[in-house]
Amino acid sequence: MRLGTTLLAAAVMAAGLSTSLTPPAFAQEQTQFFPLLVFRTGPYAPSGVPWANGFVDYYKLVNARGGINGVKVVWEECETSYATDRGVECYERLKGKNGGATLFQTMSTGITFALTEKAPGDGIPILTPGYGRSDSADGSVFKWNFPLTGTHAASADTQLQYVASLVGGLDKLQGKKITLLYHDSPYGKEAIPILQKRAEMHGFELTMIPVTHPGVEQKSAWLQIRQGRPDYVLLWGWGVMNSTALKEAQATGYPRDKIVGVWPSGSEADAKGVNGAEGYSAVLLQPGSSSDSQVVKDILELVHAKGEGSGPQEEVGEAVYMRGVVNAMLSVEGVRAAQEKFGVGKTATPEQARWGYENLDLTQEKLDALGFHDVMREVKTSCTDHMGSSWARAYVWDGAKWKLGSDTWFQADMSILDPLVKASGDAYAAEKKLERRGADDCQS
C-alpha cells in the first residue's frame, strides 16, 4: 500500500516534470520575430522613447510568461527618427531577419503610407493600432493593413463626441465655433474629412489652422485663435507641438479647459512641467495612462524588478508607454489567434499571422486575463473590418497626472465613418486597379 502510493506519487511527479519540461525545451527552437521601427532620436523622441520602451517591456513580459504558447518572442529595433526614407530602409533591413518578420508596426503615419505600397508584395501585415491611414479600416481593399483599436478618423469622431458631451449633446453644437489646430502632416490632416462631415451635420463652424513641423512656431496660430475666440480648440499635435500649444494658450489667455487633445497630444510628456496646463483634456483611443492595472504590475514585477526594464521605472503606466504595451499585446495576440488555427506552439508565418489579425477576437475576459482590465475594451476584427473597435476615453490633466475625465467610453459613429472609409477605399482601389476582395478571399 505504502509502496503503491509512493510509486504513484513518483509516477505523477515524473509525468508532471516531463510535461512541464519537454514543451519549453522543445519550443526553444521556435521563435517569432517582431521588428520594431522606433524613433528614439529626432524631434519626436519625447513621444517615441516611452512608446518603444512599452513595446520592448511587453515582449520581455511575454517571454517571462513563457512565450506565445511556448514560442519565444524575439525583436530588433531599427531607428527611423520618424523619417520616411529611414523607415523604408529599416523595413528592407528587417523583413528577412530572424526567419522573417511577422509584421511591421510603423509607428508613423508617413511610414505607413510608404509601407502600404510595399508590404502586400512581400506578404507582411502592417499593424497601425490607433493611427495609420484611416481608410485602411476597410479590409476588403487593404488586405494587409490593420489599424486595430481605431484610426485617426475614429480619434477625431470620439474627440468631437466628448466635446458634445461637454456642451450637453450633439444637437447643442449648433452655432458653436470649433478650431482644429493640427500638425501639418498626413497625421494631422487625417482629422479633417470627418470633422468637416460632422460640421455639416451639426451646424458648427469649423476653422482649421495648420502648424508646420515640428510645431514650435505657433504665435500666428494663437493670434488667430485669440481673434476668433472659438468655443473649443481641438489639438492635433505631436511631440514638442503640444507643450508649445499649451504655453501659447496660457500666454494668449485662452482657457485650457476648452482645449481638447487627441491621443498623440495626451501623454505625460506633453503636459508635465507646463505651467497652467491644469484642466486641459485629451480623448485617448485606448489605452490611457493606467499605472494601477494588472499588466503594469506584472511588468514591474517580472521585468523591471529583475533589472531588465527598458526605461525609467516611473514611466511604466504612462499614456504613450501603455500604447507601446497595447500595440505589442495586439501583435502577440494575433499570432496566438493564428496558432489556434495553424498549430499551437509553432511559429506563425506572416501570412498566417495576417489571418490571425483578421480573425482577432479579444473579448473582455481574454483582456482581463492578460491584465488589461480597465485598460482597454474588446476588439473583434473581420474580413471587412480591420479596425475592430474604437473605444476612447477622456482624460483631464490635474497638474500632476492624467485623471479620467468621465467614465463614459466613446466609440466612433460607424454610420458616419463607414461611407468616408468606403469612398476613400474605392478611390484607392480604382487608382491601384484593385478588385475588392470577394467572399472566397475572406476565407483564406
Next chain:
Amino acid sequence: MFYRENGQLKTSYEADQQIFPIAQDRWAIVGLVAFAIVGVPLLADEYTFSAILIPFLILSLAALGVNILVGYCGQISMGSGAFMAVGAYAAYNTLVRVDGMPLLLALLSGGFFATVVGMFFGIPSLRVKGLYLAVATLAAQFLSDWAFLRIPWFTNYSTSGSVMVSELQMFGWRIDTAVEKYLFCLGFLIVFAVLAKNLVRSAIGREWMAVRDMDVAAAVIGIRITYAKLSAFAVSSFIIGVAGALWGFVHLGAWEPAAFGLDRSFQLLFIVIIGGMGSIMGSFFGAAFIVVLPIALSQALPALGSLAGIAVSTAAVSHAEFMIFGALIVWFLIVEPHGLARLWSTGKQKLRLWPFPH
C-alpha cells in the same frame, strides 16, 4: 607603372577628345558599367538593392544635377530638395491626370516642370551671388514645402496630403522587383551621366566654369552671363527633378513633402562638397559616402559593441552615427577640401608613376 600611357598615340581629333583618353580608364569604366548591369544583379540581395543601391543611384543622379549648378557654374543652391519635390509631384500629376500617360514621359515631365521652376528661381542669380543666392534659393524650398502641403490640387485632393503611385510599367515591362527597380534607375543614371559629362566638356560647360571662376572676366571675354547661369539652372533642375520623381516613384512608393524637406537640400549639398565640386565622378563618391556610411555605422556599432561586451542601444547608435558622421565630414574637408574625387585622381597620379612617385 599601372597607369602608363606610353604608346597610346592619338592620331585623330575624335581619339583626342574622348571622355576617357587613357585606355586603362576606358576599359575600367566599361567593365564597371558592365558589372553594374550584369554582375550586381547576380550578387546582391534584396536588402542591398532596396536600401542601399537604389537610394545611392537616385541620390547620385540628383547630385549630378547639383554638381552642375554648384560645382561647375558656382551658383550655390539650397533649393535642391524643392526641385526634387517639384519633379516628384509634377510626375505624379501628369501620370494621374493624363490618361494612358507612359511612365517614362511622366518622369521626364517631372524634369521639365522642375526646369521651369528652377529657371524661375535662378533669375535672382543674375543679380546676387554666393551666400545671398543661397538664401534666395532657400525660398524655393520654403515655397515648395508650403505649396505641396497646402494646395490640395497638387496631391490630387488626397485627404492626408500623402500621394502614391500604382505599379510602375514601361513598354509592357512591369517594374516590380528590387532588381528591376535597380536596373531602371541605373539606366537613367548612365544616360544622364554620359549627357552631363559631355555637356560639361562642351562649350556650354566651359562657359559655366568661366562664370564660376570669375563672372566679370567671363563677361569681358564675351560669355553671355544670363544664358550661362540660366542654362546651368535649367540643366541642373531637370536632372534633379527626374531624380526627385524616381525617389518618389521607385524608392518610396508613397511620399509626403517631408521627404523633400530642407534636410534633403543639405544632404545633396554635402554630397557635392564631400564628393568633389566640379566633378562628375565626385557625385558618385559623395552619394556613396552619404548613403552607405550611416547604414554601415548603424549595423557595425552594435556588432562592435557586442564584441566588447557592451549592449549598444538604438538611441546610442543613432547619436553615435551623427557624431562620427560629423567628425568624418570635418576630417575629410581638412584633409582633402576638394573632395573624394580629388583623392581618387591623386591616387591615379601616384599609380601612374609607381614605383617612383614624386
